Amino acid sequence: EVHLLQSGGGSVQPGESRRLSCVASGFAFGSYAINWIRQGPGKGLEWVATVGGSGSPTYYNESLRARFSVSRDNSKNTAYLQMQGLRAEDTAVYFCAKEHEIGSTGDYFDSWGQGILVTVSS
């Protein structure tokens, strides 16, 4: 069974950095792209970034590219979202999600992590 377990959330001050982790199990992790999606309080879903199975290619929401970066360590079955210069408007639940098609970066999301809350506030 596919499982994505997220960690790293919490409260941060404006301007600070935070790294989220997404630990995968139940599938050949290195063969699938992982995406990050966020959801602000009471808001809809916003795609954040994609990291390909080997660590590339990477794609970003243009509005976040300057401050957010994605990476992965396939030896640890873990994907990361590094967030810098956090702002109040970055407050959201962040989800990681696995793409369906092996070897692709451009497919629907068939499994999601449980979501992790990041709160940016002074």
Next chain:
Amino acid sequence: DIEMTQSPAILSASVGDRVMISCRASQSVSMWLAWYQQKPGHAPKLLIYGTSTLESGVPSRFSGSGFGTEFTLTISSLDPDDFATYYCQQYVDHVGFNFGGGTKVEIK
């Protein structure tokens, strides 16, 4: 970027009703359209991909249709478990997997 617009934003319905949710893309996404269901406090769950293919385990009362820029999610007979928020998502443009704004299906 391809913008996705859903309507209505809120849909009030009763158990047993036939429900239809619309999703419009700002440019053609061919058949590369997925639907997700999200309940409060939970991650989204994949319902339909490729416009009309039901994910394994999804009840047959859900169906999807459309092509290009106009898509519809239909629930043939609303079940108490179906009260949730539904999102469409295009995946033809992998530079930006944009979602629709969501449709909340609430009890009438």
